[in-house]
Amino acid sequence: MSELITFDRPPVILAAASVVGKKEEEGPLGGHFDLSDPSDTFGQDTFEKSESEMQHLALSVALNKMGMGEKEMDLLLAGDLINQCTGSSYGLKGFDIPYLGLYGACSTAAEGLVLSAMLIGGGICQRTACVSSSHNCSAERQFRFPLEYGGQRTPTAQWTVTGAAAFLCGAVGSGGQAEMVSVLPGRICDRGITDAANMGAAMAPAAVDSFRRYFEASGKGPETFDLIVTGDLGFEGYGIVRDLLPRFGYTLGDNYTDCGLLIYDRKKQDVHAGGSGCGCSGTVLAGYILPKLASGEWKNVLFLGTGALMSPASVLQGLTIPGIAHLVHLRSLKKD
Amino acid sequence: MSELITFDRPPVILAAASVVGKKEEEGPLGGHFDLSDPSDTFGQDTFEKSESEMQHLALSVALNKMGMGEKEMDLLLAGDLINQCTGSSYGLKGFDIPYLGLYGACSTAAEGLVLSAMLIGGGICQRTACVSSSHNCSAERQFRFPLEYGGQRTPTAQWTVTGAAAFLCGAVGSGGQAEMVSVLPGRICDRGITDAANMGAAMAPAAVDSFRRYFEASGKGPETFDLIVTGDLGFEGYGIVRDLLPRFGYTLGDNYTDCGLLIYDRKKQDVHAGGSGCGCSGTVLAGYILPKLASGEWKNVLFLGTGALMSPASVLQGLTIPGIAHLVHLRSLKKD
DSSP, rough: OOSEESSOOOEEEEEEEEOOOOOHHSSTTTTTTEEOOOTSSTTOSSHHHHHHHHHHHHHHHHHHHHHHOOGGOEEEEEESGGGGGGGHHHHHHTOOOOOOEEEGGGGGGHHHHHHHHHHHHTSSSSSSEEEEEEEEHHHHHHHHOOGGOOOOOOOOOOEEEEEEEEEEETTTTSSSSEEEEEEEEEOOBBOOOOOTOOOHHHHHHHHHHHHHHHHHOOOGGGGGOEEEESSOOOOHHHHHHHHGGGGGGGOOOEEEEHHHHHSSSSSTSOOOOOSSHHHHHHHHHIIIIHHHHHHTSEEEEEEEEEOOOOOHHHHHHHHHOOEEEEEEEEEHHHHH | OOSSSSSOOEEEOOOOOOEOOOHHHTTTTTTTTEEEEEESSSSSSSHHHHHHHHHHHHHHHHHHHHTTTTTGGSEEEEEEEEEGGGHHHHHTTSSHHHSBBBGGGGGHHHHHHHHHHHHHTTTTEEEEEEEEEEEEEHHHHHSSOGGGGGGOOTTTTTTOOOOOEEEEOOOTSSSSSSEEEEEEEOOOBBBOOOOOOOOOOOHHHHHHHHHHHHHHHHOOOOOOOOOEEEEEEEHHHHHHHHHHHHGTTTTOOTTTTEEHHSSOOOSSOOOOTTTSSSHHHHHHIIIIHHHHHTTSOOSEEEEEEEEEEEHHHHTTOOOOOOOOEEEEEOSSOOOO
């Protein structure tokens, strides 16, 4: 296998759906998402159940968009940030679809798409569904402090997105939002960051590694793309990628941004370095990026899901924070 | 996709390695494992780092058995039970192999094999490595009580195995331990069990579901197999599967057992209902089952990894415990 997996008949993202909370709906991308709940609860009585309900809603809406039922899906690939990935297992247990759980931290949406493309491209699956989520309140109390404590956040800290996204993938020839031309699974990169309030810095080296491997293997340069977008590096990590990548001969232009910068208005919303969480890149891809590929406004997008593979315990034990970044080259199905 | 994925050219488990702790080496399968450490620490100063080190050792030993380096692996699929799967991310970050994290609880070894078979069978990967682990001490303090508390355990409770297993998978024609004739990814099943000290009962319905689907789709009966083995249902779950499956027309004979019953001597070792954890089915498959397939002593084995997809928080919040079971049909490469 080459590091880069390119498909002769690129698998397709058939449909996508996004579900978000209040802050996301109030941000610059408000109106692009399928569903939102200003209470952030989605009718549930715990934060964890709210997150599960978002996953359930996202997959339901995606299936409805395709007029498909669960029986038409071969495989469900899902993950989230809650301990033991219960956001996914409880949210999706009502669906009668074979289920493989993923843990890619905030890169989970991309990990699901990478695996889907490989399984469909290899002719093993006809159709897959990928789901991922995060909830600000379930993440805050698990990774940082109880919300009631009101802990002060540092300037490099990011705001965990309340959101879930679902993607239905299938073989070429069945229409859809965009095709997955090639995928590149990331390698774990650890450059010694120990500050759990600076995930952007921890993940940026993995993003640089995957970008560099992709540009080398594909022979394409950053100028090929209408949009190059990382998952949730936020302001800090975004700047590091901009700074580091030229050392390897690739300079990102104005076409480079980050889902964590797109989803919130950092001047008006109290989010510090930007958005993060499994729900960040998933909802931005589903709600904002894919429609522009579907309409043909954008032809080529490089989507790089980024994740930090630490836990609160590993940080407390003084370990450094490893990062990972999974890449998908998305291309519009609209021909000129 | 049929529920059951059968390969014309079955992918192969090329090599496997197992690393265990003291209690496992003292059990009935002692001597079958590649490495063990009577201190259970593997030279590390935290339980979590010990678990990571077991993963690192298992993959290193497996690669050494094949005389292969990390560059010859296309993809690394790994998971464990520690929050955010840090047993895997820290244990494997030194390997320069593209990495996709899994969360399948105790079914992770089987989940990795199912995905490997699909990716190799589909021609997407040439070779993959799957790694999974659990450590009694990291699991106990995370899922139940601090070890120092000395909490008393109920009769249905299982003992989390200290162990890690690695499997190297590849395409047919390259030798190996056994071939993966077919795989069946499980569906999430929740039958309302809320007792976190009775995981066997929580997982058994998922095992029954996957067995039933497999027997129906394959047309094979339980008598086809030299061994039918579940992952870690323990004494309680094992009995439930024996009781429930005949209701669907399939009766398991003396060829049915459970890795959680094989790895410990329940009469002599203080393990209550038997072994559990990601390391249970992985090490038993790697150390005990695969060699018998490799020698031709056994021709056909049905391996069903079982997992409980709850978390301590979901149990405290009163939620029921969903289970899952992923199936692999393993066949000896030795012809009569």
